[in-house]
Amino acid sequence: MSTVWLNDRFLPAEQARVSVLDRGFLFGDGVYEVIPVYGGRPFRLQRHLRRLERSLAAVGIDNPATRDQWTARIDELVERNGGGDQGVYLQVTRGVAPRQHVPEGELEPTVLLMSNPLPPRSGIARVSAVTLPDDRWGHCDIKSIALLASVLLRIRARGEGAGEAILLRDGELTEGAASNVFTVLDGVVVTPPVSPRLLPGITREVLLELLRKAGIEAEERPVSEQELRNAREIWLTSSTQEITAVTMLDGREIGDGRPGPTCRRADELYQEYKRLQVE
């Protein structure tokens, strides 16, 4: 049985209870983070905590802990759950209050930390994707727990035999339902720029750094639907999936239907960087 942190203490997951009046439950009024842990060490934790601070500030919830407190709690959670490779889920909601849209008075945020083992990797994962209209809200840069639109997009993708929905808004690529998207266009790595239309992924940020350091040209600029469809390579990034090659888009093979050379190089750089973090 795994251990979770709820509000002010560690307890077994099956004993953790939240009020039905929690605004996270009633309104999806909260934000979250997912932090990968390798060899017992949280990966890029400061970046995740910085993004958490941004999300909390954007929705007007006071940060219930300092960076040091978050770090100590996450370290202890990881240890209590056996170390190794884990995905830590961190959620903060606005708290418990009578159900009305505008909360009144000072609320105590509800804090949950839990973790799951990360499955062992065996090479670059591959996925089929479908394109779908991006019908999410206008603040996709906030890591909100209100994920109904993303859930419906993933369910639709699944119904079409695909593992991810790649989203298009106004004729341009935004991101995946739960990932950022990279393309290779005319030999150059291109990913859409950070904006309210997409989550500034930590994996995306690390990978851009690693590619550029390795002398591989990587641009942040808009990608049109046509460019996406003609891309030589497409891959997805996220904290728990790392780099996943899109081998099929809307039923058409991408490249030769296997992870392309730039994707393989990107994955090598990422795996090497992970190893350095653990050692």
Ligand SMILES: Cc1ncc(COP(=O)(O)O)c(C=O)c1O
């Ligand atoms: C919508 C969306 N975009 C991008 C990402 C990737 O972000 P990160 O690399 O920080 O996990 C996620 C991760 O869950 C996501 O949900």
